[in-house]
Amino acid sequence: MVGIHGFAQAAITALCIWAVGVSLIGLRSRAIPLVVCWLGVVPAFRLVGILGPLDVLPDELGFLWLLFVASIPGAFLWCLALGIALIRRVPLAEPVPIAVSA
16 A cells, blocks of 8 residues: 555646646746746745755745645646636647648
8 A cells, every 4th residue: 555655646746747848838938827837836835844854944824735635636736727728728730621632
């Protein structure tokens, strides 16, 4: 059971790394809407939360743990927002029909 839980945590962390990376690239290139880029902050809490067990960040009130847990559904909501933004995006040019010769 420990192995399965470890793989699940690693997958969620990898998803958060990917979401933050895409948000940063989208912020610099303006390829995706800025709202989706700023929502990439929510999965970033998971990456900051990794530093908690190393005693790098002081957390007397347990606030970091709450952000750490909230980042799990936040990463999935970021994926949903990215999908909606990409579906609603207006194409830059009309597609050119391909002529088929027989």
